[in-house]
Amino acid sequence: MTAMTAPTTDPPPSAPSSPQDEPLRSPLGGLDYLKVSAEARAESRNREIHLPPVxxxxxxxxxxxxxxxAVIDAFNAMMPGRLxxxxxxxxxxxxxxxxxxxxxxxxxxxxNPWPAAGLTAMLGLPAPDKLREAASTIEQWIHTEVEAAYGTTLTDGTRGVVSHTIRVATxxxxxxxxxxxxFPHALVSLRVRKESGNPQAWMACRRGHLFPAMSDKxxxxxxxxxxxEPAATYTPMRTITCECGKTDRLADRARTWQWEIVLVDRSSRTTREVDIPTDAEREKAESGGWQPVHDLGPIPPGQETSVLTRHGFRRWQDLYPDRQRHMLERMLDLASRCSKDPSVVRAAELAVVGSAEMAGYLSRWDRFYLKSFESMAGHRFNLTTLAVEPNVWGGVGRGRGTVLRRLNQLVKSAAWLQGKTGRELLVQGPLTTNAPATAINEWDVRVVEGSSEHMVLPSNSVHLVLTDPPYHDDVQxxxxxxxLRAWARLANEKLTNExxxxxxxxxxxxxxxxDDGAYEALLGRIFKEARRTLRPDGHLIFSYANRSPRAWAAVFGALQAAGLRAVGCEIVHSENETDHAKRGVRACTLDLMLDLVPTGHSAVEQHRPHPAPDIPLTDERRFLSVVADMFLQVGDLKDGWRLQVHKTLSEHPFIAAPADRTAKTTPKAAEKDRTSARRA
Ligand SMILES: C[S@@+](CC[C@H](N)C(=O)[O-])C[C@H]1O[C@@H](n2cnc3c(N)ncnc32)[C@H](O)[C@@H]1O
Ligand SMILES: [Zn+2]
Ligand SMILES: [Zn+2]
Known part of the structure; x- marks a missing residue:
């Protein structure tokens, strides 16, 4: 749907317009929004298949x-050639x-230095063979140490490894x-994955005695x-009640908090068992021989970190058992020497550091599916009183996020990337923001670390700024x-913007x-810088979703102040509905894609969201249509617009209604949300 508007300012001399000029159009008009939304949904359910390098x-x-x-393709159809x-x-x-x-x-x-390092390694992935070779080099070097750290014998006498060591807090x-x-629950863990239907389990009484039982009796x-009772929980709302009748918050026990090994998950080539640890296994796990040497630095105060500090974690290394720290340090050292090719080393180091997201005192145990969860799953730190220490290297096909599995995934990612690009890309970076904005034809990718208030690009060089700013306070x-940064610093002391x-x-x-206006002012400086880098015929397109009228007003104000003008917008399916559902916040399931150009162009044919009769008209969709109408005035916002935005948006049912009503999209999506919330 399109509408003509008059130009907002006189065209600058650099972008002359003449009566025969076509009006400026938005590439968003060329999006097949139904197809794109369906593909986005499929992709977000199975990212590592659709886009392996993630x-x-x-x-x-x-x-x-x-x-x-799809946005890049639509833009490229309007402006052909390499962009x-x-x-x-x-x-x-x-x-x-x-x-x-x-x-x-x-x-x-x-x-953030972590994604800057990640971008450099991911986009600069070497040929898959080089990574395969590096992985087998590291494997040879580390083999004996892995055996010493995790080697064990299963009850049937076969040799195997401990793939998870499960501890309870006391x-x-x-x-x-x-x-x-x-113990958080009476049902501590099944002994066989749930889909087997086998009810054998480990249960605990309220006093903490652990015993074999059936999960359904x-x-x-x-x-x-x-x-x-198998369904009993012992730490509701992070509280625990003692036999003496006293109820403590878990945080009240921070000073006396300790960990005790209660179960191990062993695996060999043929079997797997969740069992009480042998003395030898306990000894291996707690041996004084693990002597990690690196300090990872203090946990800074914050919105998400407060759950850690309240429960007695002070420094990042406090999240890791000594054996895990020791093995991580060893593997980082080996990764740094595994190849002469810096792109191989970078990728291998990333695989090791990445495994640190399974922190042995912070990863939860999935007692039904017998796997561990990332410590920062669902956009927060997951405090737990039943924590899983991974086998850092990873044994015989078991364990999520282990170094072995990550190295294998790197090989797949490299193959995927090479299949797309036909060659290794020339990647420059990570540069700092004060690097000179040298010629732009010497690289395929330039990665820069630092605030985008300054970008290492000449003016008038970019065809398309396509981005995705932080959504106000949604994700810290x-x-x-x-x-991850703390571990990455060990690999690369050059990480700068700490x-x-x-x-x-x-x-x-x-x-x-x-402070009032601070988010807006910062966004404004960044948008203005982006505008500087844009060619006169370039576009800035980004996605945004938020329930806060303040956040929308800040975005509009920042865009207008940066000298940008709205040309179009479109509503698309949001990719992180499940993330938000896990977090238990009121989810946004749709995003608005916003398209702008530098002010001063001639007539514009604005694109409005497609009417989409075949998609349910939810409160959220209605809300975004209202936001879209307001957005399309950016570049020409009249006095009093800010008040109007606040008033209209805060009175909208999507914002004003209670959470359970607004969180619902379609019955199916709502059911899916509930399922993932339950699993989380
Ligand atoms: C919504 S995320 C981008 C996600 C990305 N599009 C993706 O698909 O993974 C926003 C990013 O902005 C970064 N960021 C925040 N403030 C920034 C600034 N001043 N300059 C540059 N990046 C910033 C954050 O570190 C975060 O990675
Ligand atoms: Zn008992
Ligand atoms: Zn007591």
Whole structure:
């Protein structure tokens, strides 16, 4: 749907317009929004199949190549040839990947050193054979140490490894001083994955005695004879009640918090068993021989980190058992020497550091599917009283996120990338923001680390700025990446912007950008810089989703102040509905794609969201249509617009209605949300 508007300012001399000029159009008009949304949904359910390189490093709230690739294609149809595409909030790198896969040149920048390192390694992945060779080199070097750290014998006598070591937290009651195991549930773990239908399990009574039982039957504790209900939970709302009757918050026990090994998950080529550890296994896990040497630095105060500090974690290394730290340090050292080719070393180091997201005192155990969860899954740190230490290397096909599995995924990613590009890309970076903006024809990809208030690009060079700014306060990237940055620093002391000043994320705990207008002012400086880099015929396109009228007003104000003008917008399926559902916040299931050009062009034929009669007209869709109407005035916002935005948006039913009503999209999606929320 399109509408003509008059130009907002006089055209500058550099972009003359004449009566015979076609009106300016938005590439978003060329999107097949139904197809794109369906593809985005499929992709977000199975990212590592659709876009294998995203497994190279962890990032939060990744977009999809379905949406961004389609935008690039639509733009390319309007402006043929090889494009320079810039993403100044590049994060997980989906936009750069979509662009290089189509043969375009890419400028990628992020404030945070972890994604900057990740982008460089991912986009610069060497030929798969080189990675395969490096992986087998590391395997040969580490083999004996892995055996010493995790080698064991299964009950049937076969040799295997301990792939997970499960610990329960213990703490002293603040009433009577008695120390107790703080199992979160009566059902501690199944012994065989749930889909087998086998009910054999490990259960615990309220006092912490662990015993074999059936998951579908009540049973008396063999030690204290109390009747145990398999569905019972012992730490509701992070509290625990002692036999003496005193209820403590778990945080009240932070000072006396300790860990005790209760189960191991062993695997060999043929079998797997979740069992009580042998003395030898306990000894191996707790041996004084593990002497990690590196300090990972303090856990800074913050919105997400507060759950860690409240429960007694002070430094990043406190999240890791000594054996895990020791093995991580060893493997980092080997990775740094595994090849002469810097792109191989970079990728291998990333695989090792990435495995640190399975922190042995913070990863939860999935007691039904017998696997561990990332410590920062669902956009937060997951405190647990039943934590899983991984086998860092990973044994015989078991274990998520292990170094072995990550190295194998790198090989697949490299093969995928080479299949798309036909060669190794010339990747420059990570540069710092004060690097000179040298010639732009000497690289396929330039990666820059630092705030995009300054971009290492000449003026008038970019065809398409395609990006995805932080959504106000939705995801605390700097906090969540803390442990990964701490490990990455060991591999690369050059990681520079450790203070992360200039993060465009509002954080109520640290006070970052909480002052009136601060988020808007920072976004405004970045958009203005992006405008500087744009060619006169270039476009800035980005996605945004938020329930906060303040966030939308800030975005509009920032765009207008930067000298940009709206040409179109479109509503597309949002890629992270499941992420948000896991977090339990009121989800946004749709995104608005916004398209702008530098002010001063001639007549514009604006594109409005397609009417989409075949998609349910939910409150959220209605809300975004209202936002879209307001957005289309950017470049020509009249006095009083800000008040109007606040008033209209805050009164809208999507914002004003209670969570359970608004979270629902379609019955199917709602059911899916509930399922993933349950699993989380
Ligand atoms: C929504 S995420 C981008 C996600 C990315 N599109 C993807 O698919 O993975 C926003 C990113 O902006 C980065 N960021 C925040 N403030 C920034 C700044 N001032 N300059 C550059 N990047 C910044 C964050 O570190 C984060 O990675
Ligand atoms: Zn007590
Ligand atoms: Zn008991």
């Amino acid at each position: 497994s190279t490093y962890r990032w939060w709230a990744r977009r999809t190549s379905a949406v961004n690739g 320079l595409v810039a993403d100044m909030f590049a994060g997980g790198g989906v936009i750069p990947l979509a662009a290089v896969a189509r043969g375009h040149q890419v400028y990628a920048q992020d404030l 703490g002293e009651c603040t009433g009577c001083g008695r120390r107790a195991r703080m 009540r049973r008396r504790c063999p030690t204290c004879h109390v009747l145990v 990237y700097a906090e969540l990446s803390g442990p 203070a992360l000043t200039g993060e465009a994320v509002v954080n109520s705990a640290t006070g970052q950008l909480t």
